[in-house]
Amino acid sequence: MAYNDSYDNHPNASGEERPFVFSGGRKEPPRYEPERPQGYAPRAAYPEPSRYAGGQGYDDPYAAPARGQGYGDRYGSYAGQAGYGRYGEQGGRAYDPYGARAPQDPYGRDARPAYGDRYADPYADPYAEPYAGDARDGYGQGYEEPQPEPAYEPEQPRGYAFKVRNLTKDYDGNVVLNNISFDIPAGKIVGLLGPNGCGKTTLIKILSGLIHDYTGMIKIGGKPVGIASKASVAYLPDRTYFPERFRTIDCIDYFADFFKDFDKIKAIEFASRFGLDLHQRVKTMSKGMQEKLQLLVVMSRAADIYLLDEPLGGVDPAARGVILDIIMSNYKENATVVLSTHQVNDLEHSFDHVLMLGHGQVLVNTGIQTLRSTGKSVEDIFKEVIGDAWEVE
Amino acid sequence: MLGKLSKTSLKATFHSVYNIYIAMAVIGAIMLVMLVVDWTKWGDTGVGVGYLIKIVASAALCITAGIGVLMTFVAVFSEFRRNLYGNEGYLTLSLPVRSSTLMLSKWLSASFWVILSYLALVGCAFGSFIYIVKHSMNEYASTYDLILQLVDQLSYSSGVVTPSINVILNLAAMYAFDGAVRACVFVLIVFFAITLSHCRPFSRRGKVGTLIYALGALFGVYVFAGIITKLVKIYIVVSDTHYTVTLSEYQVQQAWKLGFGAYSVTNLYCTIIAAIFLFMVCCVLLDRKVNAD
Numbered sequence: 022m023a024y025n026d027s028y029d030n031h032p033n034a035s036g037e038e039r040p041f042v043f044s045g046g047r048k049e050p051p052r053y054e055p056e057r058p059q060g061y062a063p064r065a066a067y068p069e070p071s072r073y074a075g076g077q078g079y080d081d082p083y084a085a086p087a088r089g090q091g092y093g094d095r096y097g098s099y100a101g102q103a104g105y106g107r108y109g110e111q112g113g114r115a116y117d118p119y120g121a122r123a124p125q126d127p128y129g130r131d132a133r134p135a136y137g138d139r140y141a142d143p144y145a146d147p148y149a150e151p152y153a154g155d156a157r158d159g160y161g162q163g164y165e166e167p168q169p170e171p172a173y174e175p176e177q178p179r180g181y182a183f184k185v186r187n188l189t190k191d192y193d194g195n196v197v198l199n200n201i202s203f204d205i206p207a208g209k210i211v212g213l214l215g216p217n218g219c220g221k222t223t224l225i226k227i228l229s230g231l232i233h234d235y236t237g238m239i240k241i242g243g244k245p246v247g248i249a250s251k252a253s254v255a256y257l258p259d260r261t262y263f264p265e266r267f268r269t270i271d272c273i274d275y276f277a278d279f280f281k282d283f284d285k286i287k288a289i290e291f292a293s294r295f296g297l298d299l300h301q302r303v304k305t306m307s308k309g310m311q312e313k314l315q316l317l318v319v320m321s322r323a324a325d326i327y328l329l330d331e332p333l334g335g336v337d338p339a340a341r342g343v344i345l346d347i348i349m350s351n352y353k354e355n356a357t358v359v360l361s362t363h364q365v366n367d368l369e370h371s372f373d374h375v376l377m378l379g380h381g382q383v384l385v386n387t388g389i390q391t392l393r394s395t396g397k398s399v400e401d402i403f404k405e406v407i408g409d410a411w412e413v414e
Numbered sequence: 415m416l417g418k419l420s421k422t423s424l425k426a427t428f429h430s431v432y433n434i435y436i437a438m439a440v441i442g443a444i445m446l447v448m449l450v451v452d453w454t455k456w457g458d459t460g461v462g463v464g465y466l467i468k469i470v471a472s473a474a475l476c477i478t479a480g481i482g483v484l485m486t487f488v489a490v491f492s493e494f495r496r497n498l499y500g501n502e503g504y505l506t507l508s509l510p511v512r513s514s515t516l517m518l519s520k521w522l523s524a525s526f527w528v529i530l531s532y533l534a535l536v537g538c539a540f541g542s543f544i545y546i547v548k549h550s551m552n553e554y555a556s557t558y559d560l561i562l563q564l565v566d567q568l569s570y571s572s573g574v575v576t577p578s579i580n581v582i583l584n585l586a587a588m589y590a591f592d593g594a595v596r597a598c599v600f601v602l603i604v605f606f607a608i609t610l611s612h613c614r615p616f617s618r619r620g621k622v623g624t625l626i627y628a629l630g631a632l633f634g635v636y637v638f639a640g641i642i643t644k645l646v647k648i649y650i651v652v653s654d655t656h657y658t659v660t661l662s663e664y665q666v667q668q669a670w671k672l673g674f675g676a677y678s679v680t681n682l683y684c685t686i687i688a689a690i691f692l693f694m695v696c697c698v699l700l701d702r703k704v705n706a707d
Binding site: 126162193226229230231233234248249251252254256258260261262264265266279280303 | 415418421422426429497501502503504505507508509510511512522574584614626703704705
């Protein structure tokens with residue numbers, strides 16, 4: 022199989038990968054599409070970069086309200102969402118000379134590095150795309166670029182959410198993970214796929230710090246598995262982990278006590294939205310309610326990494342949509358979301374990156390676009406790869 | 415974090431044992447009611463139904479308190495296992511806290527409940543005794559005086575001064591402290607055994623393994639303490655007003671002759687040292703070997 026990307030030469034690092042194409046399940050903010058007058062110059066033509074910072078002093082009546090992430094985000098998100106060009110998500114960073122420096126966000130949001138690979142900026146002006154000459158899908162064609170491209174900053178390799186080297190784990194001699202090494206790029210929605218018993222849950226438990234007797238090296242956000250990594254990882258196991266005596270509000274308080282990034286108000290709102298009584302005890306809840314409860318507390322965290330083990334396992338198709346919606350609309354921006362599942366069909370449109378395990382090995386570790394460029398669906402590739410992996414030799 | 419974890423553990427154990435304390439309170443209330451009921455109106459002369467009910471209620475209170483001690487041990491151990499190595503372990507072990515903090519919170523909470531159950535047992539036993547003998551207290555007091563006089567005479571004849579009541583109380587406090595510490599150490603030994611039984615390759619034997627490891631650890635701790643006690647003898651001499659640490663057996667003999675008390679603490683110290691070692695081993699196992707199943 023040629024789907025495996027070397028972790029030293031990941032397509033994300035080289036910038037060759039096509040950006041993610043929005044397809045279902047995610048936030049889709051309203052687009053701001055102003056009427057465009059004649060003679061409008063693209064924003065890249067404006068000569069004074071300092072005036073763009075945070076949008077302060079910029080008097081363009083068609084300007085989108087300035088955001089902390091500045092243009093990089095705007096371009097990046099736009100390209101990232103619609104697949105407009107080779108800049109894609111990397112473009113969001115590469116063309117963000119000003120946004121990250123925005124001193125103050127008039128909308129109360131902190132200035133942050135502009136990755137732009139997640140959401141379309143709701144305030145973005147679609148005509149503001151200055152690099153449309155590279156568009157592949159027809160958007161912006163005929164919209165000539167009057168100015169040369171600004172100096173192109175060399176692409177920085179993206180950070181990695183996980184670095185795993187030579188990881189081996191066995192259960193009484195049964196090797197589940199056999200000397201595997203891989204990296205998962207940060208800020209992606211990662212599908213952790215594989216058949217039952219292939220080590221998905223084991224891998225997630227190792228990354229969460231629940232399993233210790235393994236060999237190999239693991240770095241999570243550059244840190245070894247430990248207190249620091251646990252503080253930045255939101256883990257949803259495949260079972261109920263709240264004590265039965267807990268009420269909904271106790272679960273929320275528990276998370277609020279131990280996780281600094283937990284948003285209690287958001288959790289209470291969630292509970293209300295999902296019809297969970299704050300004073301109902303866990304032991305009186307149905308399995309579905311318990312799963313919702315766990316999901317809502319996990320997704321009320323603003324974690325850097327979400328490890329979700331079979332979030333759709335054992336729930337009916339109607340609930341799947343709700344759960345998927347909760348996940349996709351509530352994780353922190355730029356966070357990495359790892360979704361473990363063997364129900365590929367339900368989730369494949371949500372993935373940015375796919376890690377397939379089987380036979381104790383990493384069978385596939387690549388971006389979704391690379392997989393799609395083969396002309397097959399993820400499910401087809403899954404069947405093909407996993408089928409190969411499970412053939413009796 | 416320690417406070418929050420301890421609070422959670424205390425609450426968890428409370429949910430397992432509160433019923434027994436409610437039962438004790440109910441029995442205690444019945445006993446109080448029995449005190450104010452005048453059974454003579456129904457022809458009871460003091461050893462009839464009323465007295466029988468008092469005896470039964472007192473016995474029930476003591477038995478309930480005894481069950482409470484057992485239940486507390488079971489509750490703290492099962493809570494420990496469930497909260498760290500059961501399904502709840504998926505939550506507990508993913509918390510951003512040190513393993514030592516986690517273990518200490520469990521131990522503090524368990525120790526609190528164990529000591530409370532002991533105190534409840536002692537309180538119930540003493541209270542029941544007073545309750546039963548209340549009407550014939552004077553007779554018991556005179557018996558007590560008689561015993562003291564007998565001890566005095568024996569002491570005088572053997573050249574030993576009888577310890578004063580303060581010395582006896584101080585010694586009793588020392589022994590109570592010793593008992594409490596040993597109970598807490600026992601809790602830690604079982605925690606260690608449970609932790610060990612969740613590490614490979616020790617996990618294969620299941621709950622039987624836990625029992626074996628607990629007995630082994632208990633044996634090890636007391637053998638270690640016994641050997642050291644043979645080699646080094648440290649005593650605390652207890653007088654009416656103060657405690658004195660000494661290594662001299664001669665001083666101890668003199669203390670007893672002068673009406674003071676003496677108490678060997680080497681064994682207790684060694685037990686505490688062994689417990690600290692086990693605690694550290696538990697933390698290391700929790701950090702490096704234990705898996706949430």
